[in-house]
Amino acid sequence: MSIRISLGHVDEYDGRVAAFAHQLGLTGVQLHTPNLLPGEGGHWSLPELRALRERCEADGLAIDGLENVPLAHFWKIQRGVPGRDEQIENYCRTLRNMAAVGIDLLGYNWLATFVWRTSMAQPGRGGAKVTSFDFADIHKGNALSGYRLTPSDPLTEPLTAEQMWDNHQYFLDAVLPVAEEVGVRLALHPDDPPIDEPLGGAARIFTSPAALVAARKQARSSPAWGLNFCLGTVSSMAGEQSVNEVIDTLGADGAIFYVHFRDVQGSVPRFTECFLGEGNFDPARVIRRLHDVGFDGFLIDDHVPAMIGDADTWQDISPDAYCSRGRAHAIGYLQGVLNGLGLS
Numbered sequence: 001m002s003i004r005i006s007l008g009h010v011d012e013y014d015g016r017v018a019a020f021a022h023q024l025g026l027t028g029v030q031l032h033t034p035n036l037l038p039g040e041g042g043h044w045s046l047p048e049l050r051a052l053r054e055r056c057e058a059d060g061l062a063i064d065g066l067e068n069v070p071l072a073h074f075w076k077i078q079r080g081v082p083g084r085d086e087q088i089e090n091y092c093r094t095l096r097n098m099a100a101v102g103i104d105l106l107g108y109n110w111l112a113t114f115v116w117r118t119s120m121a122q123p124g125r126g127g128a129k130v131t132s133f134d135f136a137d138i139h140k141g142n143a144l145s146g147y148r149l150t151p152s153d154p155l156t157e158p159l160t161a162e163q164m165w166d167n168h169q170y171f172l173d174a175v176l177p178v179a180e181e182v183g184v185r186l187a188l189h190p191d192d193p194p195i196d197e198p199l200g201g202a203a204r205i206f207t208s209p210a211a212l213v214a215a216r217k218q219a220r221s222s223p224a225w226g227l228n229f230c231l232g233t234v235s236s237m238a239g240e241q242s243v244n245e246v247i248d249t250l251g252a253d254g255a256i257f258y259v260h261f262r263d264v265q266g267s268v269p270r271f272t273e274c275f276l277g278e279g280n281f282d283p284a285r286v287i288r289r290l291h292d293v294g295f296d297g298f299l300i301d302d303h304v305p306a307m308i309g310d311a312d313t314w315q316d317i318s319p320d321a322y323c324s325r326g327r328a329h330a331i332g333y334l335q336g337v338l339n340g341l342g343l344s
Contacts, residue, residue, distance in 0.1 A: 003291060003343050005334055006030045006064040008260070008300025013052065018059035024331050028064040029056060030258070030300050042073055042090035046097040053101050064298050065105030065187075065258060067228070069094060071114075078112045079159060080167035088171065092178040099182035105257060107228045109189040110168055112159055113200030116193060121306075122272055128305035128326070133193045133236075135269035161203040168205070169218050172225070179224035187228040187257040188215055194237045195268045207268075208237055209245040216255055226255040231286065232262035232303060236271045239280035244289060251293040259290070260302035261334060273303055276333045284337050291343055301330035 007021040008030040021029060036048040056063050068074075069091065076084040077091070098106060118137040124130040179186055193199075194207035206212055212227060219225035227250050234242050250256055263279025264271040276283050287299075304326030338344040 002296060003287065003338060004028070004298050005331055005338070006258075006298040006300050007331075008032065008067075008302065011035060013056065015059070018056075018061060021061055024328065025335070026331070027060070028062040028298065030064045030298070031066050033068045033070055034066065042087065043093040044069070044097055046100055049097050049103065050101045053103060063103050065107065066098065066103060067107035067187075067189075068109060069106075074108070075112070077171050078110060078164075078167060079155075080163060080170065084167075084170075088174045091175055095175065095178050095184045096182050099184050104183055105185050105187060107187045107189060107258075109191075110164065110206060111189075111191055111204075112164070112202035113155060116199050124272070124305050125275055125278065126307075128275070128307050130273040130305045131303060132272040133268075133270065135193075135195060135197065138199075155201045157201070158198065159202040161205050164203050164205045165218075168215070172219050176219060176222050176224055180222060183224075185224050185226060185257055187226050188212075189228040189230055189260075190233040190237075192230065192233040192236075193268055193271070194233055209234070209242050209249065212246060213249050216250060216253070221253070221255075223254075226250070226257040228258060228260065229256045230260040230262075230302065231281070232260065232264050232273060235280045236264045236267050238267055240282070240286075243281050243286060247286070247289050247293055247295075251290060251295055254294065256290070256295055256297065258297045259295075259299045261299045261330070262302040262304070273305070275305055276330055283333070284341060287334075287337055287343065288341055291341070299334055301327050301334070304330045 005026060006028040007024070007026050009032045010017050010029050011032055012035050013029065013031060017029065034052060036044050036052065053063055073087060073090060077087050095106065116133065117131040118134050119132045121129040122132040175186070188206065190212060191204040191206040195204055196207055206215060216225065229246065231243060234246050263274060263276060263281055265274050265279050266272060304324065307325040310324040310326050335344065
């Protein structure tokens with residue numbers, strides 16, 4: 001299968017999402033924490049997953065993958081606190097249920113305090129609104145977290161890097177055998193922002209190409225483990241150099257499962273998101289490099305700038321708000337690159 005584009009970051013699937021995908025010429029969707037269970041079940045059930053797949057298929061769309069179970073189902077696993085074994089058991093139930101309905105890819109992150117930005121509406125090209133991060137601003141009290149972990153369970157004790165590595169190993173040791181058994185692949189998102197300093201009291205560990213390779217070693221090179229290659233996050237490590245390093249190591253090893261295609265200007269400790277083509281890397285070069293190492297997964301747009309007429313920021317991702325000019329621009333840009341390279 002050749003490189004393709006999927007409509008990603010869909011939280012609530014409906015007819016408008018389906019129409020938007022078809023208008024853009026897409027045949028698949030990637031669903032981000034789909035709104036299935038209210039939280040008390042602790043896992044995604046078989047009937048709900050089956051209904052979701054059947055709804056998408058009735059609209060002529062395939063589900064290319066799911067990303068991030070609800071945080072309420074996962075935070076004890078990340079933190080290594082009492083109750084994580086129950087959450088892991090439920091996570092394995094989700095994997096089995098996904099396999100039973102033919103969904104074979106689940107993205108996850110290891111961000112105990114999730115995504116951080118210091119501005120959610122930085123002026124970008126032509127006045128478009130983008131996110132930015134400046135570590136110096138944290139000391140001025142200006143840091144914003146992109147999401148809260150849970151409404152009722154703030155981090156009460158610091159989490160060290162050693163603890164985060166140990167907790168990740170514990171998670172992999174428990175879930176990878178199940179993932180391998182049922183044929184579901186797990187894809188890790190790098191830490192965003194990829195800064196070695198703790199944020200919100202929790203250490204960041206997946207902050208460099210070397211750390212992502214170390215995660216692969218933790219997974220013992222299992223075919224069920226790979227990377228959700230967030231280009232914007234990896235670009236904010238060290239620009240195109242870090243992007244190329246990940247492609248040449250994990251990509252060449254077949255361990256890049258799908259790609260969040262975005263970019264930034266600058267790198268940690270300070271960067272600003274931007275339109276494709278004006279950031280740290282050349283999109284066509286990156287796609288060609290992915291192709292050359294044998295990548296044949298899907299790309300999704302990610303954190304697009306909010307253009308005139310769009311929602312105020314990328315955080316507002318309801319179907320009405322996120323069927324946006326920014327998304328259409330990014331997807332059209334990628335379609336043009338793939339076509340120009342003869343890869344579409």
